[in-house]
Amino acid sequence: MLPREQDFRRFGETYFIGFSRISLLWILILFSLLFTHTFSQALPQSNAGDGLRPAGPRHSSLAQRKPKAGKEAALEKLSQNYLQSTRTKKALIIFCENNKKSQLAALGYFLIGYKELQDEKPELATKSFEKAASNATPIDDYLYYYWGESLFKLHEYASAQKKLAYFQTKFLDSPLKDKALSLYWETSLALNDPQAILNSIKSLGEAAENPEVLFYFAQATESLGHLGEALRDYQRLYYVFPLYSKNSIVSQRISILLESNPELEFDVPKEWKITRVEKLFSGKHYREAMKDLEFLFQSDSSLATVPQFQLWLGISQFGSGKYTDALQTLKGVDSPDRAMNAQAWFYVAECYRKLDDYPLFKQSIETLEQRFPESTWFEKALFSIGNYNLVNRHLEESMSFYQKIVDLFPSSPHVMDCHWRVSWQYYRLKNYQRAFDSFIDHLNRFQDSEHRAAALYWAARCKEHLGQPADALRIYQAVRRRFHNNYYGQLAEKQISSLSGIKISQELDLQVEKIIQGLEDSTGRANKIDLSQLQNVSWEAWPRVKAFTLIQLFDLAAKELSRSQVYGDSPAIYFQIAQLFYRGKNFMPGIASLGRVFPNHLEVPFDSVPKQVWEMFYPANFTSVVFRECKRQEVDPYWLLALIRQESAFNPQALSTANAHGLMQLLPSTAQVVARSMKLRRPTVARLTDPAVNIRLGTKYFADLVRKFHGQADKALASYNAGEDRVESWISEGGFVDSAEFVETIPLSETRNYVKIIYRNYWFYKTLYGQRKKA
CATH class of the missing domain: 1.10.530.10 (Lysozyme)
Incomplete structure (x- = not known):
């Protein structure tokens, strides 16, 4: 975008004296823009991440916004070029130098430093961040955090600590506050300044409830020579917070302290040991849970006969691939709690499945049925053996187990899938009338079934096989209308073409008529969000988001706007988040955010959703x-x-x-x-x-x-x-x-x-x- 005439006047009046100097500077900037644009066009497209233009007239794929002022537009273009190729860095620096007193210059230098830090060039990044600090911006918390990080990587710990300490006093509401605090503590350790850690922790409340705080508290007390206190805190971390990310370091510190100081003693409470096992088990860290349970039993043999611990051990052995050991453990579970015993037998059956011992797998499920016929674990076992047979293509056997779930557990979370699989098997056996009846029964029983489109489509195929093409055509048309963008809607389109000469039936089975009418009613109610309302936003109200977008850091802009406690969580917000991710070519979170605005987009007519929204759902790159x-x-x-x-x-x-x-x-x-x-x-x-x-x-x-x-x-x-x-x-x-x-x-x-x-x-x-x- 070329600057307007008034932009030239304002540029000169604000920052420079003398027309000739102004003209020369603008010539340099415009030449650099043209050069970088040409250079970026010459880049291999495999690296440029190009996209396809949509067919037909082009709609605006992003929210309708006011054109930006000349300098903002220039910064956007220069930032885009710089992120595509660092060879264009000089043009961005010229812009920043020519706007030294402007917030835009600070943003430009921040972008340069951010990219240099990403490229593992912390020395260059530090210099760029220093220049960025000359003018305040709405995202100075990011500046000081990354400035501190770059200094830390250069081992300039004193300077890093100062920057991070400044962060702590100025940016209490920053989304980076936790990361900045951890880096401040890490920097203080590198400086052998444990007191700085303890002073900052005092203002945080009870350290024992936060593993990150407790870790650095223990590190600080160890540095101060309070080894007994440090050992206790490390042990608490190890046992009470076993899933903490730095627990490998915690384990090392415990070992070093005990080896170096044999006089140290700390009797770990039994409750801590049990807590560790429970959290490891709940987190599915089965190998660690298994080892800790074995240590627990060695320290107190009476615990080895506690049914809950036996069950945890057996399941942990199963999860660790030790199926023979698991069988021995699980068969020994004998609890007053019938649900616990049923769970143990379910895993006994699963061990036989893993060992591919089908007779004992089936026999274990029969035991479950005899002893716990109403248990959910029996239902899960039926589903498991049904799937086992399905995958191994023992279809008759498989369907008998699925049918049992349908008959005995009508409220089961698996009943919908089981009913569908039985229905489909009737079709595969060419029993089209029974298959049709079963598909219709499925639609009546499970009105929210994920198989709705499939059931209706295959019901129509049954009608074709039964010599009733007019009825089939009527159903296909309903599928196309209701599930136009769905796989089955596309299949129905093909079938409709093949029946083009058939006259539509005026009378249809009443049950089918009712189902089709219900589908059509729901189509009319689906997704009536007005796109213009979603686009009616102003970046001026969101200065932090605007700052990130000006320098093309769309991921950071989207993450900023995702802070619902600050910006809310309306459809308009989610739409803007989706657009930001889209602009940054980070499509997966963008699609997820867009799905919150248009949750039923696959079940409405294609033309009822704006084309730019479809492009965001189905982006094209490379x-x-x-x-x-x-x-x-x-x-x-x-x-x-x-x-x-x-x-x-x-x-x-x-x-x-x-x-x-x-x-x-x-x-x-x-x-x-x-x-x-x-x-x-x-x-x-x-x-x-x-x-x-x-x-x-x-x-x-x-x-x-x-x-x-x-x-x-x-x-x-x-x-x-x-x-x-x-x-x-x-x-x-x-x-x-x-x-x-x-x-x-x-x-x-x-x-x-x-x-x-x-x-x-x-x-x-x-x-x-x-x-x-x-x-």
């Missing part, structure tokens, strides 16, 4: 790389966009608990195999976070799956999630009329839902972005 690699591998790029959204929400740094990395969530072992097949260098784990590398390997892997399954995307997607061997096993069952039947029959809920979601994503990406070329 598209140049996606289209290039898809062209190379001859695969539809919209499948890749749909898959990446589900796998990582376009976060290059995504890391799963299974050690899958990057945009397409590749396991290092898989990436190495694919790279070898492409005759590429073996990728390191670090390189899997590079979008270009990850997409190239991931596209080849997905394309190979598509080719292996002869272009069938459903099989390829299922393989991407669950593995090729499993998919081939499922295919071998045969009898699938089409892709929809195969997907519905996938026995793993995660994989089944994964495929459905990506089909839905594909439809959105094709609809939003498919009518024109990539950006």
Whole structure:
């Protein structure tokens, strides 16, 4: 954006004397802006994180706001360029130097320092933060915290302590106050200034209730030579707060104190030991809980026969993979509490499941039924053995257990899924009338069922098989209207096309008519939020949020606005939070926030939701790389966009608990195999976070799956999630009329839902972005 004429006058009158100097400075700034814009356009698009433009007329994808003044707009552009490439740092510095007395300069220098600190350049960051401190800004708490952190990293502890002490006096309401306090204490320890820690803790109240406070209190008392007091506090931390993040350090300090000072004694109360076990067990830290229980029994053998502790030990052994030991322990549980005994027998059954001993697994559940027929643990065991048989494809056996839950536990949390699975099995057995009746029964019984769309769709398919296409068409149309953006709405659209010559039935089963009417009524009530009201905001009312947005730190702006105790939690706030995350390309939390504004967006007509909202729900990034690699591998790029959204929400740094990395969530072992097949260098784990590398390997892997399954995307997607061997096993069952039947029959809920979601994503990406070329 070029400055307006009045901006030139105000710029000169405020900061400089002499027109020629003003002109020269503005020429330099404008030249730097043009240079950085050109440079950023020349960057490889795989690193620029480009996005697709939506099909059709472009609506404003962000809230309607006043155009910013010339200098604010210049700072925004310079900040954006700097974050894309640090080579443009000089242009931002020139802007800051030319506006030394302005808050904008301080924000610019803060951004430079923040980026330098992120890039592990604390020495440069310290100098930038010092310049930023010359003018006050609404985000000075962030300045002083990160300034202190950069000095700490440089081992300039005295200076860091001063900055953090200043923070403590000036920014009591900052969201960084806890982190700043911990860093202040860490800095004080590095300076051997334990008294500073004790002085600051005095104002906080009772230290024993906060593990972080107690940790630094113990560190300070140890430094002062009060070893007995320090040992007691470390022991309290270890036993009462076993899940505290610094407990490995706590354990080391206890060992060092006791080894170095054998005269020290502290008799740990039995209650503390039990508290530690209980918290470890509740937190599912089973290995540690198991070890501590064994130590507890050694110290007091009478506790070994307490049923509660036996149960904890048995479950902890189970959770640690020691199934044989767990069986012995759990079978010894004999409590006056019947629920405890039922829980023990449930885990006995689970041990046999893990050991793959089906006869004893089933026998244990029969014991549960005989002894505890009304227990929820019996119901859980029925669901477990039903799933075991389903996964192992013993379908008749599986359905008998699911049906038992439906009959005996009508209020069970699993009854809805069980009823659905029994209904689907009738369909697979081609008993279409019974399947239809069961689908309708499901809709009547479970009005909030997550299987509503599926039940209605497959009820229509039953009608087709039963030779009643007019009834089927009427139901398909209801599915399309009510679940237009859903996987089943898209399936219904295809079926409607195939029945285009059929006349709609005027009379329909009364139960079905009632269900369809209920769906249509709920469609009319869904989601009537006025987008203009959500956009009617002013950053002037939120100076901290505005400051972050001016320097393009959208994540920090979104997190600031997420402080509900300050800003509230209205739909308008959530919408702004979503937009900020969207602008910062941090899509996953943005989608979650947007979902709070439009919770039923998948169940309303597509055109009733503004296009810019759909773009926020279904963002597109790194598209140049996606289209290039898809062209190379001859695969539809919209499948890749749909898959990446589900796998990582376009976060290059995504890391799963299974050690899958990057945009397409590749396991290092898989990436190495694919790279070898492409005759590429073996990728390191670090390189899997590079979008270009990850997409190239991931596209080849997905394309190979598509080719292996002869272009069938459903099989390829299922393989991407669950593995090729499993998919081939499922295919071998045969009898699938089409892709929809195969997907519905996938026995793993995660994989089944994964495929459905990506089909839905594909439809959105094709609809939003498919009518024109990539950006």
